[in-house]
Amino acid sequence: MTGSAEDLELKDRLSLIENMIAEGRHTTANCGWIFLLWGVAYYIAIAWSTFAHYDLAWPITMSGTFALMSFIFWRRRGNRPMTTIRRALGSSWIATAISMFVILDAIGFSGRADCRISIAIAATLIGTANAASSIILKWKLQFACAVVWWAASIISCYGTFTQSSIAFLAAIFLCQIVFGIYLMIREVQAHRQEASHA
Amino acid sequence: MLELPELNPVIHGKLRLALLSLLSGVEEAEFTWLRAKTGATDGNLGAQLAKLEDAGYVAVKKRFVQRKPQSLYCMTEAGRQALTEYVRALKQLLGGAIGS
Numbered sequence: 001m002t003g004s005a006e007d008l009e010l011k012d013r014l015s016l017i018e019n020m021i022a023e024g025r026h027t028t029a030n031c032g033w034i035f036l037l038w039g040v041a042y043y044i045a046i047a048w049s050t051f052a053h054y055d056l057a058w059p060i061t062m063s064g065t066f067a068l069m070s071f072i073f074w075r076r077r078g079n080r081p082m083t084t085i086r087r088a089l090g091s092s093w094i095a096t097a098i099s100m101f102v103i104l105d106a107i108g109f110s111g112r113a114d115c116r117i118s119i120a121i122a123a124t125l126i127g128t129a130n131a132a133s134s135i136i137l138k139w140k141l142q143f144a145c146a147v148v149w150w151a152a153s154i155i156s157c158y159g160t161f162t163q164s165s166i167a168f169l170a171a172i173f174l175c176q177i178v179f180g181i182y183l184m185i186r187e188v189q190a191h192r193q194e195a196s197h198a
Numbered sequence: 199m200l201e202l203p204e205l206n207p208v209i210h211g212k213l214r215l216a217l218l219s220l221l222s223g224v225e226e227a228e229f230t231w232l233r234a235k236t237g238a239t240d241g242n243l244g245a246q247l248a249k250l251e252d253a254g255y256v257a258v259k260k261r262f263v264q265r266k267p268q269s270l271y272c273m274t275e276a277g278r279q280a281l282t283e284y285v286r287a288l289k290q291l292l293g294g295a296i297g298s
Contacts, residue, residue, distance in 0.1 A: 010292050013215060017285060020219030023235055081227035 032183030039176025041065035096129035123153035145175040203287035
């Protein structure tokens with residue numbers, strides 16, 4: 001083998017290492033459906049509690065959605081590897097879910113529930129999870145979602161009941177429904193691209 | 199005169215090098231994922247992973263999920279060190295050619 005052929009072989013190896021490391025870190029996160037699912041669940045809970053005046057509408061809808069999400073997760077689990085980024089993203093959302101469950105249940109059962117304050121707390125926590133996720137992924141669009149949630153939170157603190165409700169509904173629509181559908185479209189495109197490269 | 203380094207023969211095999219590089223980017227990965235990413239056959243992949251395991255560069259955890267066996271591979275500290283040294287040796291061998 002000539003010197004330049006050897007160099008080429010060694011360079012190939014270096015690029016193989018780089019490509020494989022990048023491949024390992026690349027996680028095609030299929031999470032668009034989760035945003036959409038929770039967005040729809042929030043709307044169902046809001047409609048149920050508003051029009052039927054049923055006190056347990058929120059706990060039942062949230063528990064049912066959590067059960068449904070767990071089931072879908074279980075059915076769709078693939079062979080994707082565990083990466084530090086996946087663990088970090090998962091932990092920020094799990095911590096948020098637990099915090100919301102604890103604080104909103106405590107507010108509800110203590111009888112000190114105030115709709116605007118509950119909206120403010122929920123919006124702040126969801127905004128925090130979106131912000132943490134956007135910083136990990138260096139994703140400006142998701143950070144914009146966090147800002148929308150925080151704006152809804154501030155409006156809930158200062159605004160009337162109607163204003164806070166509108167802000168909450170708008171944040172759900174933009175940051176759960178629209179963002180979730182956008183993610184799902186991106187995921188389909190990524191899968192198509194992967195399939196064409198395979 | 200500068201002595202050129204030798205490349206670690208355990209890592210030098212292309213498939214083993216690809217496997218170690220893949221595992222360096224994840225915490226742990228399933229056999230089927232490694233197979234999909236490398237395009238290797240089951241037999242070849244198993245043999246190369248066994249060589250890496252014998253060298254102490256990867257560790258394997260076997261478990262059953264829904265009654266199906268699952269093998270999870272992860273890179274050991276020795277494997278990470280060996281890959282780092284391999285890359286360093288590669289770069290040293292390439293010398294000035296690396297930028298061209």
